[in-house]
Amino acid sequence: MIEKDNRPVNLNLLTISLPIIGLSSILHRISGLAVFFSFPLVVWLLSVSLKSEESFLVLSNLYQTSVVIKILTYLILVGFSYHLLAGIKKLISDAFGFGETLESGRLLSWLVFGATFVLAILFLFYLF
């Protein structure tokens, strides 16, 4: 029988520093999860909007009046944008080997954060 290991492990994530490249990688996963779970909702909304003219108007009306739905749409858009850009960053690293040194990795991470920030501002103007 294997004896249970009762020894402590230092794994308090709040005490461990996370460099920018690590942060962008973990946000990529979190945004991926969010996109995955919001996907059925978005597809359902699309199918409802395409059903008939009335259902489209109902949705459109709901969207115009409900701030909660607007915010939700905004968050999905920003999350999806980040996930898309971080994914392209990963493809660039895989295909060209760019972004595998500390300097280039940091540069790419900042570019992804910067581009997401710009998109987030644009969406803000577009939606509200």
Next chain:
Amino acid sequence: MSAAVIPVEQIKTITMSIYRYDPTVDKKPYMQDVVVEIPTDKDIMVLDALHLAKQQEPSLSYRRSCREGVCGSDGMNINGKNGLACVTPLSEVLKRDKITLRPMPGLPVVRDLIVDMKQFFDQLEKVKPYLITKSDSPDIERKQTPEDREELDGLYECILCGCCSTSCPSFWWNPDKFLGPAALLQSWRFIADSRDEATEERLDDLEDAFSLYRCHGIMNCVSVCPKGLNPTEAISNIRNKLLTREKA
């Protein structure tokens, strides 16, 4: 001759917050503040400060040997970032005269700053970190061109301190299945070696969902390596090799 006395103005006090755990006494680990006096006319290393702390707290335990970044014994988590205490200048990590020291994350703590490195070395063993040859030995030695030898630069320098693997989230969650940056760097060191004759077998051993592919490019390993090595690049090289090889 009297012992050298440091003038008072060349001393300052710092607080070292240190992770303490003695399995014979403590149920749970705790943080202990130790106040030590350090000289201000010169920079000392974190390890030197630990020695000063140990004078006050003789039960304080940590590994150390060469004290110059060669043996890889004193890897620890310094202010949240893994590094070797012996080559980390105190001035670089002191924040408002305070420093926090914890054992390397993810591995079981034996006592205070000492972790059990078994999982780490088990993974290293899996990549067979030695030259494998099948052809007959030449009379004198297996020769390599200077260019082939250059391929090993940035790989052979690893001292196996464990700073990279214990800063890697993929290794934290799967220390038994994901080989970790240190072992994978060594794996590439032998795949890249022109004298090694087991490249195909080495690649076969890595072709599963966990061993290699659990690396998600978080790059904490590159951020912390005290020798400035790049396991992420080595892992990427192995992946490219796996993709481009022609299977028999």
